[in-house]
Amino acid sequence: MNDNSVDISQLALDRTVPDSAPSRGRKWGLRYGIPLAILAGFLILLGAAAGKQWMPRQEVTVLPVLVKRGEVQQTGTPLFQAPGWIEPRPIASSVAALAPGVIDELLVVEGELIEKNQPIARLISIDSELAVEQAEAKKAIREGELARAKAERDAAKIRLHRPAHLQADVADAESQLAKAKTELAKLPFLIAAAEGDLQYAEKTWEGRRDAEGAIAGRLVQQAANAYATAQAIRDELLQREPYLQREIQALENKLKAARERLTLLVEEKRQLEEAEAKVSTSAALLRESVLLLRQANLAMDRSVVRAPMNGRVLRLIASPGSRVMGMDANAGQNSSTVIEMYDPNRLQVRADVRLEDVPMVTRGQGVEVKTASSAAVILGRVLQVTSTASVQKNTLEVKVELLEPPENVRPEMLVTATFLAPESPGGDQGSAEIERLFVPESLLAARDADNGFWVVDEKDQAAFRTVESGQTGADGLMEVVSGLRLTDKLIVSGRDGLKPGMPLTVLGEDRALGFK
Numbered sequence: 001m002n003d004n005s006v007d008i009s010q011l012a013l014d015r016t017v018p019d020s021a022p023s024r025g026r027k028w029g030l031r032y033g034i035p036l037a038i039l040a041g042f043l044i045l046l047g048a049a050a051g052k053q054w055m056p057r058q059e060v061t062v063l064p065v066l067v068k069r070g071e072v073q074q075t076g077t078p079l080f081q082a083p084g085w086i087e088p089r090p091i092a093s094s095v096a097a098l099a100p101g102v103i104d105e106l107l108v109v110e111g112e113l114i115e116k117n118q119p120i121a122r123l124i125s126i127d128s129e130l131a132v133e134q135a136e137a138k139k140a141i142r143e144g145e146l147a148r149a150k151a152e153r154d155a156a157k158i159r160l161h162r163p164a165h166l167q168a169d170v171a172d173a174e175s176q177l178a179k180a181k182t183e184l185a186k187l188p189f190l191i192a193a194a195e196g197d198l199q200y201a202e203k204t205w206e207g208r209r210d211a212e213g214a215i216a217g218r219l220v221q222q223a224a225n226a227y228a229t230a231q232a233i234r235d236e237l238l239q240r241e242p243y244l245q246r247e248i249q250a251l252e253n254k255l256k257a258a259r260e261r262l263t264l265l266v267e268e269k270r271q272l273e274e275a276e277a278k279v280s281t282s283a284a285l286l287r288e289s290v291l292l293l294r295q296a297n298l299a300m301d302r303s304v305v306r307a308p309m310n311g312r313v314l315r316l317i318a319s320p321g322s323r324v325m326g327m328d329a330n331a332g333q334n335s336s337t338v339i340e341m342y343d344p345n346r347l348q349v350r351a352d353v354r355l356e357d358v359p360m361v362t363r364g365q366g367v368e369v370k371t372a373s374s375a376a377v378i379l380g381r382v383l384q385v386t387s388t389a390s391v392q393k394n395t396l397e398v399k400v401e402l403l404e405p406p407e408n409v410r411p412e413m414l415v416t417a418t419f420l421a422p423e424s425p426g427g428d429q430g431s432a433e434i435e436r437l438f439v440p441e442s443l444l445a446a447r448d449a450d451n452g453f454w455v456v457d458e459k460d461q462a463a464f465r466t467v468e469s470g471q472t473g474a475d476g477l478m479e480v481v482s483g484l485r486l487t488d489k490l491i492v493s494g495r496d497g498l499k500p501g502m503p504l505t506v507l508g509e510d511r512a513l514g515f516k
Contacts, residue, residue: 057460057503057504057505058462058494058497058498058502058503058504058505059494059504059505059507060456060491060492060493060494060495060504060505060506060507061491061492061493061494061506061507061508061509061510062456062489062490062491062492062506062508062509062510063439063440063443063489063490063492063509063510064488064489064490064509065437065438065439065480065484065485065486065487065488065490066437066438066439066477075420075421075422075423076366076420076421077420077421078368078418078419078420078421079357079360079419079420079421080353080354080357080360080418080419081416081417081418081419082351082352082353082354082357082395082398082416082417082419083351083352083414083415083416083417084349084350084351084352084400084414084415084416084417085349085350085411085412085413085414085415086347086348086349086371086402086405086409086410086411086412086413086415087347087348087349087350087411087412088314088342088343088346088347088348088411089343089346089347089348089399089401089402090348092314092340092341092342092411093308093309093311093340093341093342094317094334094337094339094340095120095305095307095308095337095338095339095340095341096305096324096326096336096337096338097121097123097302097305097318097324097326097336097338098302098305098326098327098336099123099128099299099302099303099326099327100323100324100325100326100328100336101123101124101125101127101303101323101324101326102123102124102321102322102323102324103121103122103123103124103318103319103320103321103322103323103324103338104121104122104123104124104125104320105121105122105320106120106121106316106318106319106320106338107119107120107121107122108120108121108313108316108339109313109316110313110314110315110316111312111313111410112312112313113310113311113312113344114307114310114311114312114313114341115307115310116307116308116309116310117306117307118306118307119304119305119306120305120306120307120313120338120339121304121305121318121338121339122303122304122305123302123303123304123305123324124303125300125303128296128299128300128303129300131296131299131300132293132296132297132300134296135289135292135293135295135296135297136293138289138292138293139286139289139290139292139293141289142282142285142286142288142289143286145282145285145286146279146282146283146285146286148282149275149278149279149281149282150279152275152278153272153275153276153278153279155275156268156271156272156274156275156276157272159268159271159272160265160268160269160271160272163262163265163268166258166261166262166265166268167262169258169261169262170255170258170259170262172258173251173254173255173258174255176251176254177248177251177252177254177255180244180247180248180251181248183240183244184241184244184245184248187237187240187241187244190237191234191237191238194230194233194234194237195234197230197233197234198227198230198231198233198234200230201223201226201227201229201230201231202227202230204223204226204227205220205223205224205226205227207223208220208223209223209224302326305338307341309341309343310343311341311342311343311344312341312342312343312344313339313340313341314339314340314341314342314411315339315340316338316339317334317337317338317339317340318337318338318339324336324337324338342411344405344407344409345405347402347405347409347411348380348383348399348400348401348402349367349369349380349399349400349402349415349417350386350397350398350399350400351367351397351398351399351400351415351417352390352393352395352396352397353385353395353396353397353398353419354394354395355389355394355395355396357419358385358396358398359471360419361382361385361398361419361471362382362422362470362471363382363383363384364381364382364422365381365382365419365420365422366379366380366381366419366420366422367379367380367381367382367400367417367418367419367420368380368417368418368420369400369402369415369416369417369418370415370416370418371409371413371414371415371416372413372414373408373409373410373413374406374408374409376406378402378403378404378405378406378409378415379402379403379404380400380401380402380403380417381400381401381403382398382399382400382401382419383399383400383401384398384399385397385398385399386398386399400417436479437479437480437484437486438477438478438479438480439453439477439478439480439484439490440476440477440478440490441472441476441477441478442476443490443491443492444469444478445464445495447464450466451466451467451469452464452465452466452467452483453465453467453483453484453488453490453491454490454491454495454498455484455488455489455490455491456489456491456504456506460503460504460505460506461500461501461502461503461504462491462498462499462500462501462502462504463500463501464498464500465483465484465488466483467480467481467482467483467484468480468481468482468483469481489506491504492510493510
């Protein structure tokens, strides 16, 4: 055997597995655990899918979106014509007298152009003139009363801050007290002098009485009289002291009271407060008279009825000699109207549009207006469709604004309005066929301040679609500009309590088209 030969037996793999417990457990886990986990997941998914089928589902009926094909005409192309008449926009203005009275004269005629604040009528104003004069006289009286009250107040202030009259009373009481005290102090001296006079008179009388035979009796009698007089004076002075004491006490009380009045100033304060109250009352009465004068002047000014704006007289309502009620609360409607006027630059046409033409009317749509009084065509645009329909004429009224009304156009003139095709949403000026979606307006719902419709989606679940709506025709069908698709199914019945994602069971289509 060649030494370079290879022993192939050494390349054989040893496939014998050691007999151990951990290897046997791993084998069982791989063999049974993974299949069991897959089976459990499948059962969970199957249960979830079946659960949705077992959940309660709300039953509803549906309605498909209606599709109409129409030709969009070129912008400005005449669509239809409608008769109508011209009227003020929005309405004629009633010019009323603000004060009651009798019309003396009218200053305007029908069809006349007038300016703001221009006089249009005059009322008989003699009563207003007298009321103004009376108010002026009352005002003058109140002014005089106020001036007198102010003068009294100023005097009261002076008496309060500089009470000279009370100081004079105090000084007078002090003077009288001092005089009484002086008299009391002089009394002893007066008594002494009276005693001396009495003694002198007594001696004189005794001397003349002793010499009665040598002198005349008249002299004796005079001496006796002088003695009696001296004695009376002496006796009066002796009795004067208690009277002077009482007089001094009274004067002291009087002086005390005068000083207390000077300190308290009660009467002066009362007089000042009373004077100030009188000033306030007089000032209030003066203000009242001023207001009455203003009211009288206002009534006088309102005796001339003035135009509230620039415009043209439409018709005269009142006439000279007729009575107007002004702003009386018991006045009837139009009982104060003098004229009706309007702004000639703000006119509109009220056109009678046939019901079959109403779906072609849109807000802002162009209109050409022709009338016999104007050779030129008047341009206008649609303002709105009114709620006034005529059963006899089978028409609906449409308001059309006149953009630049000519001078010779007047309200109540008959016109012919030609409604023009509006601009197409895509801006294409040529004719083309488009698909227009219509749904019953009665199915329109509101959710979170948005308007839209409930539909059934491809998963048989409820969904709310917000839409942009167009015009609504006389048949109750509303055009939907955006928000719905041709394949959408509108929910007709069973809409109460719907929520987005709620599972539904469709019972079928509603044959009544959702109308109520």
